Each structure stands twice: as C-alpha cells, then as structure tokens.
Amino acid sequence: MKAKATLKQIAKELNVSVSTVSKALNDSPEISELTKIKIKEYAKLKNYKPNVIGLNLKNRKTKTIGVIIPNILNSFFAKVFSGIEKIADKKGYNVIMCISNESLEKEAHTLEMLSNGTIDGFILSVSEEAQKLHEYNHFKEIINDGTPIVMFDRIAEGVECDKVVVDDFDSALNSTQRLIDLGCKNIALFSSVDNLSVGKLRAEGYLKALEKNNIPVNENLIIRTDSEDDLKDKIEKIFDNNTIDGIFALEENDSVAALRIAIKKGFKVPEEISIIGFADGILASRRLSPSLTTVSQHGIEIGEVAAKLLINRLESKEENLPYETVVIKTKLKERESTRKL
Numbered sequence: 001m002k003a004k005a006t007l008k009q010i011a012k013e014l015n016v017s018v019s020t021v022s023k024a025l026n027d028s029p030e031i032s033e034l035t036k037i038k039i040k041e042y043a044k045l046k047n048y049k050p051n052v053i054g055l056n057l058k059n060r061k062t063k064t065i066g067v068i069i070p071n072i073l074n075s076f077f078a079k080v081f082s083g084i085e086k087i088a089d090k091k092g093y094n095v096i097m098c099i100s101n102e103s104l105e106k107e108a109h110t111l112e113m114l115s116n117g118t119i120d121g122f123i124l125s126v127s128e129e130a131q132k133l134h135e136y137n138h139f140k141e142i143i144n145d146g147t148p149i150v151m152f153d154r155i156a157e158g159v160e161c162d163k164v165v166v167d168d169f170d171s172a173l174n175s176t177q178r179l180i181d182l183g184c185k186n187i188a189l190f191s192s193v194d195n196l197s198v199g200k201l202r203a204e205g206y207l208k209a210l211e212k213n214n215i216p217v218n219e220n221l222i223i224r225t226d227s228e229d230d231l232k233d234k235i236e237k238i239f240d241n242n243t244i245d246g247i248f249a250l251e252e253n254d255s256v257a258a259l260r261i262a263i264k265k266g267f268k269v270p271e272e273i274s275i276i277g278f279a280d281g282i283l284a285s286r287r288l289s290p291s292l293t294t295v296s297q298h299g300i301e302i303g304e305v306a307a308k309l310l311i312n313r314l315e316s317k318e319e320n321l322p323y324e325t326v327v328i329k330t331k332l333k334e335r336e337s338t339r340k341l
Contacts, residue, residue, distance in 0.1 A: 005046035009046070024039040025043060025048075064095070065095050065096070065119060065307070065311075066095075066118070067081060067095055067096065068098050068111070068122060068125070069097065069100070070099070070101070070125055070126075070128060070154070071102065075280055075299075076153070076252070076299045077125065079300050082300055083303020083304040086303070087303070087307035093307075093311065096118070098110045098114070104130045108138035111142050112138075112142075120148075121148040123150045123310055124152070125153045126154040126197075128196060128226075132226075136156040139151075143160070150163070150306045151163045152165070154197055154198060160323055162325070163323075163326070164306045165326075165328070166297050166327070166329070166330050167330060168198050168205065169201045169208075170205065171332075172204070172205025172248070172250070173212075174209075175205075175248055176248050177209045178276065179248060180215070180246075181341065182338060182339050182341065183339070184245045184246030185215070185245060186218065186244050186246065187215075187221065187244075187246035188248070189203060189221065189248055190231060190235060190249040190250065190258050191249075192225055192227060192230070192231040194225055196226075198250075228253050232257050232261070235258065235261050236261060239261060239265045246275075247276070247277075249275065251278055252278065255278065258277065259275055259288055259290075259292055269290050270338050274339050275292065276295065277295070278294070279292065279295070280297050289336075290337050293332070293334045293338040295331075295332055295333075298330065309324060309326070
C-alpha cells in the first residue's frame, strides 16, 4: 500500500512551514494561488489524506455524524440511513454507521466509543433491550457531556433531545378504521414488537378504533408478543379456532406472515379477509401476491429531517436551542390485500 504523506513531511520537502501547508490545503486567502497550487499538487502526488478527526481543532468539530441503528436487515432503517446520508453529504458531513443489534450493552459501548472526539453528534433509534428495561442513562450521560443526540422512530421518553417520530397511534387508528369501513367485523391484531414504544402506540390505536365503533374487544384475536417465531405459531392457531375477516399487523415481518399464513389456510385475499400492515419494504408490499396494503412510514424523509435537526443544532450559535419533536405523517398505500369500497 502506498504510504500517506503527513503535513510535516510536505512542509519539509517544499521548505515551508506546516502552518502554510495546512492553510494552502484549506484554501486560506492568506496563501497565494501559486503556492496553493504547488502544495496541493505535491500533496496529491504524495497521497496525502487529511485526518478527519483532527480537522478544525480550534472549534473541536470533526464534521462527522454517528448513526446507530438497531437492525441492518430492516428495510425501514436502511431507508432512514439513506435520508441521513443524503443531507449529511449535502452539508459536507461524513457519516459513521454502527449497529446495536438490539443490545443495550453494545448501544452504550458505541456511544462511549464514538463520543471521544470521533463524531460531533448522534442520530439513533433506541435498541429493543434498552426500551424493554427502560434504561436510558447512557443517552443522558452523552447529552450532559455536550454531544447532541437526535432520536428517531423508537425514542426514550424522559430523555431531552430532538426527536423524529411517525404518528403511530393515529396511523393505527386510521388503518383499523379503514378495515371497519370495508365491512370487517372480526379484526385480528398481530404484533411481534409489543416491547417497543412503537408497538404499544400502534396497539393502542387499534383498540381505540374498536372502541369508537362500539366493537367489543375479542382477546382471542389479539397477539402481542416480542418474538417473531412465537407470533407465527400463534397466528396458525388463531386461524384454526376463530372467525377472522380483517388483519392489522404492526411490523413488516408480521405483515408478511399474516398474508402468507392466511393464504396457506385457504383464505381468499381480499375477498374473504382484508390485510393491512406497517411496512416500508418492497418485499412486504409490491412483490407479494396479492400485493400488501401498507402503512408507509416515509423512512427517507425521517432520515432527512433527523439529519437537518442535528446539523442545525451543531451549527447554531444559540447555546440553549429548544428541543423539537417532529411528527412525520404516514400514508396508507392501498394495494391488493384490501377490498375496495
């Protein structure tokens, strides 16, 4: 591998000061154009790369954002990251992505590791374990040390920071209402995310819709668990022992499982049963047959808004900028798994 030159080596070779080299590479008006060209060309020839961590030492800025997501296989988080990267690139920031794998320990370790001067701020969605245990002190410590955090989707109540969420409760209420409007009277709820804040809000929206329409809650039609495998086993039993004409699923894998098991059990979708699910992925929507009616969470937009909030805070001259919670409205995308009015 070709060795990388340092500022000191370039300065020595060109018989100038390290300060002159640094200013030339940063287009300082103090340095003549001829000297800038000479130094830049030599630096390129010698494979010089700036130390990102060492940049802007005067104001302690690295122009780097740390992003922590719970699960890399979830298409929603991939879309959010895409939105973050788009804005970061536009504003001249680098992005470091890490994965907590739903682990509190790994989440806390990543925060500590990157907050030592590697990054300027974090954008993250809280791990499953942290939400399950309601353990959020690691976030508070980072914020108290002066490193800002923007949370998205899964947030930590009680932690003061900027947040970007979707209208989970209203989305669930409206989706369940849609099934009711289509004539569904026995609507099942399938959730493998009941230990997450988003899962709880969506379940509450479902229950509120039943209440508003004077439909009694049938506990036999409700599955609330934190395990996808457990959910699939219980779905099989619900279909065998109950009358169902509608399903509201609270997560992408829940939605896919609901549709596939319904078809396996011989149901005609949507003639006999209508299905709506929270899902942003192509698999869960357009590539299934029949295609799935979904609640779209606008992951890219969430990422863009989160990045803008963080960068605005990093670049603001106001010391006590008030925290914001931005709510992104979801959209029900109707496809083949729901009947037409």
